[in-house]
Amino acid sequence: AQTVTQSQPEMSVQEAETVTLSCTYDTSESDYYLFWYKQPPSRQMILVIRQEAYKQQNATENRFSVNFQKAAKSFSLKISDSQLGDAAMYFCAYRASYELSNFGNEKLTFGTGTRLTIIP
Template identity: 90%
Template sequence: AQTVTQSQPEMSVQEAETVTLSCTYDTSESDYYLFWYKQPPSRQMILVIRQEAYKQQNATENRFSVNFQKAAKSFSLKISDSQLGDAAMYFCAYRSPVSYGNKLVFGAGTILRVKS
């Protein structure tokens, strides 16, 4: 079974600075989907960015970008120009293309604190 590991329980960043959240996963598949979700204090789950494994180009959404290293099975999230509103728990997630039910496997999450 696939597993997703987020090795940083907590991270801090100064406002306007850049921070990178780590995520690694374990799989024997060659094609799959990866996601980053943000959960602010409201606990609403918000999609931040997604990446399809067959695409070599790293996904980017405004200040959010990923560093997808397929061989290393690494999928880190970079947040540039951090803002107070970025403070949240961030979850990395994996989906197998052959998973019955299109299930997502989530990592344990990283709490991001933004200092003003």
């Protein structure tokens, strides 16, 4: 079974600085997808960024970027120019590739989350 590990329960960063949240995962598959979700105090789950394992290039979305190390099974999230609105729980998630789908691989496996605090 796939597992996702987020070893940092809490992180804090000064406003306008850069912070990196770590995530490692365990899988025997070669093709899969990785996601970072943000959960602000409103409780809404918001997709921040996605990475396809078959793509070598790291995904970026404005101030958010990932460092995807497939061999090391590592998928970290970097937030640049941190803003107060970035304060939230961040969850890393894994999903198997649809080519392997057998009505079950579409499910997401989540890490336990990292609570990010932004210091003004």
